[in-house]
Amino acid sequence: xxxxxxxxxxxxxxxxxxxxxxxxxxxxxxxxxxxxxxxxxxxxxxxxxxxxxxxxxxxxxxxxxxxxxxxxxxxxxxxxxxxxxxxxxxxxxxxxxxxxxxxxxxxxxxxxxxxxxxxxxxxxxxxxxxxxxxxxxxxxxxxxxxxxxxxxxxxxxxxxxxxxxxxxxxxxxxxxxxxxxxxxxxxxxxxxxxxxxxxxxxxxxxxxxxxxxxxxxxxxxxxxxxxxxxxxxxxxxxxxxxxxxxxxxxxxxxxxxxxxxxxxxxxxxxxxxxxxxxxxxxxxxxxxxxxxxxxxxxxxxxxxxxxxxxxxxxxxxxxxxxxxxxxxxxxxxxxxxxxxxxxxxxxxxxxxxxxxxxxxxxxxxxxxxxxxxxxxxxxxxxxxxxxxxxxxxxxxxxxxxxxxxxxxxxxxxxxxxxxxxxxxxxxxxxxxxxxxxxxxxxxxxxxxxxxxxxxxxxxxxxxxxxxxxxxx
DNA sequence: ATGTGC
Numbered sequence: 001x002x003x004x005x006x007x008x009x010x011x012x013x014x015x016x017x018x019x020x021x022x023x024x025x026x027x028x029x030x031x032x033x034x035x036x037x038x039x040x041x042x043x044x045x046x047x048x049x050x051x052x053x054x055x056x057x058x059x060x061x062x063x064x065x066x067x068x069x070x071x072x073x074x075x076x077x078x079x080x081x082x083x084x085x086x087x088x089x090x091x092x093x094x095x096x097x098x099x100x101x102x103x104x105x106x107x108x109x110x111x112x113x114x115x116x117x118x119x120x121x122x123x124x125x126x127x128x129x130x131x132x133x134x135x136x137x138x139x140x141x142x143x144x145x146x147x148x149x150x151x152x153x154x155x156x157x158x159x160x161x162x163x164x165x166x167x168x169x170x171x172x173x174x175x176x177x178x179x180x181x182x183x184x185x186x187x188x189x190x191x192x193x194x195x196x197x198x199x200x201x202x203x204x205x206x207x208x209x210x211x212x213x214x215x216x217x218x219x220x221x222x223x224x225x226x227x228x229x230x231x232x233x234x235x236x237x238x239x240x241x242x243x244x245x246x247x248x249x250x251x252x253x254x255x256x257x258x259x260x261x262x263x264x265x266x267x268x269x270x271x272x273x274x275x276x277x278x279x280x281x282x283x284x285x286x287x288x289x290x291x292x293x294x295x296x297x298x299x300x301x302x303x304x305x306x307x308x309x310x311x312x313x314x315x316x317x318x319x320x321x322x323x324x325x326x327x328x329x330x331x332x333x334x335x336x337x338x339x340x341x342x343x344x345x346x347x348x349x350x351x352x353x354x355x356x357x358x359x360x361x362x363x364x365x366x367x368x369x370x371x372x373x374x375x376x377x378x379x380x381x382x383x384x385x386x387x388x389x390x391x392x393x394x395x396x397x398x399x400x401x402x403x404x405x406x407x408x409x410x411x412x413x414x415x416x417x418x419x420x421x422x423x424x425x426x427x428x429x430x431x432x433x434x435x436x437x438x439x440x441x442x443x444x445x446x447x448x449x450x451x452x453x454x455x456x457x458x459x460x461x462x463x464x465x466x467x468x469x470x471x472x
Numbered sequence: 473a474t475g476t477g478c
Contacts, residue, residue: 067473093473130475189475200473241474323473403476 001041003032009061009455010388013041018263019048019057026389026455027061031447040070046263047075051271052083054332054339058389060346061451062398062443066091068266071345071399074392079272079327079338084260086269087251087280089342090325092244094284095291096202096235097321098369099168100380100464101299101314103306105228107208110467113310114425117206118468120305122427125204125298127197127472130238134195134297135159140187144179146194150289151319154296164296166358167367168319169348172296173289178282182239183246186283190239190290195297197234199430199472201396201437203371204298205231206425206468207378213460217382220364221317223462230306230314231378231464232298233371235323240287247280272327272340281325288324295319317380318367322347322395330390341390349383349393349458368458370449373397373442374434375419377465379449381458393457394449397442406441407432425468433471 003011003025011032013023023044025032033040040063047069048057054076063072068088077083105113126132135154137143145153150173154160165172197204207229212218223229236243251268254276255261260269270276299314306312325342332339350357350366357366365382372378376397383391401409415434419426426434452458 091473096473198473199476202473235473238474245474 001035001045009451013045015048019045021048021053021056023048023059024056025059025063026451026457028447028451031061031443031451033063038065040065043070044073046267047073049263050075050077050084050086050267050269051260052077052081054078060394061448062345062394062396064399066344068264069344072394073344074342074346074389076330076339076341076390077272079340082271083340084269085272085277085281085325085340086267086342087244087248088266088268089344090284091323091344092241093235093323094240094243094287095321096323097291097295097319098371099232099295099299099319100317100369101230101302102222102317103228103230103310103312103314105310105312106226107228110228114468116309117305118425118427120309121204121302121470124301124305125197125470126195127428127470128199132196133193134301137191137194143187143191146293147179147182147286147289148177149173150292151296154293159300160296164316167316168292169321172292174285176282177285177289179286181279181283182243182286186239186242186246189242190237193237193239194290194294195301196237196294197298197472198237199433202234202472204302204470205466207231207464207466209462210377210465211463213462217364217461220361221367221380221461222315223317223380229464230302231371232295234295234298236287236291237294239290243283243287247283251276251280284325288321291321292319318369320347320369339390343392345395346392347395348391349381349387350391351383351385351387368393370394370445371396372445373439374437374469375422375424375466376439376445377463379445379460380462380464381449382461384456384459387457389457394452397445397448399441400443401441403436406438407435409440410435410438424466427470429471
């Protein structure tokens, strides 16, 4: 795999058969995947073979190996030119994403409150594999409402306030969800998980704004230095996982019918406008709404704890997904085209002036929420005008060691006491979970964010530091 | 990521 340096933060994989477009990796030289021991660049090249792909197969600075597509990948296909949609381009955790909430508290008030808050959250936040949820749904009919209405339905039912919807991607729900394309098995798995964190890299953190880089934008987002925040990172749990599994299987079988040849079965795909493509997009949208409702219910549980322990409310800064495909209009080849933009481990980053932004954010751009690895900083960014990858940027630190490698590397060292030694409170994390998520298993999120900024993908707004973490 | 695993 040969990389051509186009500029200090942009490398190209030249197009050669059967690639339809080049690959482009946005990263500093230091952050580039190790070509010898990592197959993610090969995956970037594989994605470039997809029917209808336009411009390039893009990789963000946090790129690493994933199912078919790399995590940290962005690929747009032209809907009007038989462009495809691929479940592997979204990932198993459909609409995994992040929301950030601000408290009416300064970090100076926290030492006296942190233990109470963390104990309250420990009790209030269901987490881990299939271990309960905040919301007990009343049968499939109500789950269908969640899949159709997302956060909007949750708020309608009293789980949140109207303002939450203005600060959620798609005003809390996408409109094209089709619960009829969600299997009974997916429903069974998702039924009891609305309002649950999950495990792996999912977390709820109490954080503080450590540094503000752009005062006017931070103010528009509702952020100030020293402010206490809560970040929630979760997705669509077993429901999204099962939807991905189901539709990959269907698409694998339909490939020959559409004459699609791909170098890796994990890139299974169908034309966006085909029955299989539309079925997947309808089910994917249902999972996207489910994930927003999930984060909304986790928000409500967190609010109850903050109200009771600290007498503080929590305002939503934003909720944005980093695993999703969306039909969007972008200028390409001199005209406006409808493109299916796959973002897998990549965050939508709308620039200032974009019509899809809520009125109070249109001048400053979309809040982009970047969770760091456990115990490290997280970032708030905003979209950059003229960004080079369909209004997308990175999504986090990006793994450099597999879960297995990380577990081996811990060698009995106590990740929990290392966090506590740095005054970060930990609740509910399994020893193994902590080992898999140790910061050494990830790239340096600060370097990732710096590369994304230098590549012109986004602009930095604020850095957040963790005070307490709740994990599965 | 995930009723970690065909």
